Amino acid sequence: MLSIPASRPNAYTGSPLDRASARREEAGFVAGALEAPDSLFVPVWRARSLLAQVEAGRPEAVLLSGEAARALRLAGGPWAFLGLWEGRPTFAVDCSAAEDPLPLLPPAMGAFHDLRAVAGLLPPGEASVLAHARGLMHWRVKHRFCGVCGAACEPRSAGNAMACTACAAQHFPRTDPAVIMLVVRGDRCLLGHSHRFPNTTMFSTLAGFVEPGESLEEAVRREVFEETGVAVGAVRYHSSQPWPFPSSIMLGFHAEGLTEAIALDVEELKDARWFSRAEIAAPEAHGFSLPRADSIARRLIEDWLHA
Template sequence: MIAHAYGTATVTLILASRPNVYSSSPLDRIAARREDPDWIAAQLADPETLFVPVWRTRNLVRTSREGDPEAVYVSGAVAATLRMQDAPHGAPWAFLGIQDGRAVFAIDISATDDPAPLLPEEFGRFVDLRSVGWGVPRPEASVLAHARGLLHWRQRHRFCGVCGNPCEVKSAGHVMRCTVCDMQHFPRTDPAVIMLVHRGDRGLLGHSTRFPRATMYSTLAGFVEPGETLEEAVRREVLEESGIQIGAVHYHSSQPWPFPGNIMLGFYAEALTEDITIDPEELKDARWFTRHEMRDHKQHGFDLPRADSIARRLIEDWLAAG
């Protein structure tokens, strides 16, 4: 924590206590190599190369002997089979980077109806990455998120957004170039702010009808609009969703959130008012919770967001500071 002056008041900054789950990538992306087709072809053919399979936005994960989730990469030999399965021109792939001297590629095997028979049983199964419950920063979790996000973008940018004609893959999967107007389309990441609003010993949490659990309460969040600073986005979203006026805004941390293609920018926002007026289009409920209630949330009848989310990190670090 760091204390500093804001106007006439002294406020305390809460620093991130550790990296976020999907923000510890071990990859060297070496972007310059994407433009070298001979080098890329050599890596694709190298038996030491690793492939990260993605099936219909799901990642390959297995459970270790200790009961922890772990990512599964496949070898070049296995990937060669996957690449041609139900895909006459080969499954879409994209170069992710270098890890420990070995090239790593993402490969999309969504063309097959059932991937289970293609892989040995010990390889695990394809699951929604958010359901894994990593809990702590894991380098391989970041790689799986990277693969999921990049291939999701590829799948949805097969046609030019300017003229509507087909695009071709360039830059080892990182550019889609229109075959008619020559427009280049790059991977898209939409920035979203997510903030824990606090006032004294209480924090503001809301419940959305979109949440997977009826008892879950989480921090407020929203997309950054064109021409808007991050701080302005925090203040606007909080006011729109809850009617709360915001003063000081402090950055906490960020993490990729490829569900489908966002980066979450975490903040703490100091409330100037307390009366809540929710936007029913965004929230079903919003309440002030004390630190005590959040620490014992099960006893008070509500759940906190998943351990891999930046929302949970904002809450945990705020609780630890008080």
């Protein structure tokens, strides 16, 4: 089975930030950057990002500085240093405690939207920074207490770590690895339709979380067999995509199907089928649809189709 290279970067990759992790421990630098008028703040409100021009079809991230950012910080939510963007300190700030954060901002600053709905339309780099902020703020909001003893935690490392106030255990942001794979047999590929898909005609690549003590290749083979009964041979890495919805990274593969018969796990999938290249090239004509253009699933399918 030949390796198929990624044709272009995935959404949420290509961050313009220098994470400058060594500066997270510099209390004077962080304190000064929080008050500096040219520092940038990426607001997150209940897992949504502040965007402008969405209705016009030209979404762009709205980054705050100066007094506009200070008003959101006074809302009392967590914040964290993300890094340096063209030399400017950049922070994430969560304003979920406010029932409506827009009155805290200057007029016509945009609105809060689900990042997934517009990521493919954002300028390069912006989607990555917004995803970084969203994922880190989700972790901060959901991990206020120690998983060891249950006591309250307080932020460390400019918001990139938490320390227990009782047992001193340190906690760091988690990222859950998930494999996503296009299984290929001859001139056909295997796609499934999940019960969770809002689009009733969409078929996509199979995917699942990596289990403890399992290699990525083993996870690919196990997930495919569990969901469809198809045995997998060679597994080739393709690319990865951060997926902070809420805290995953998608690890993409092409995999060789050794068997053809499908034994569906009806708890996981509503349907699974083998599709020819001709069907994949014209899905609407054959009564189904593919994943969104900005997804790694679509990238896996299209790179195989055009290989």
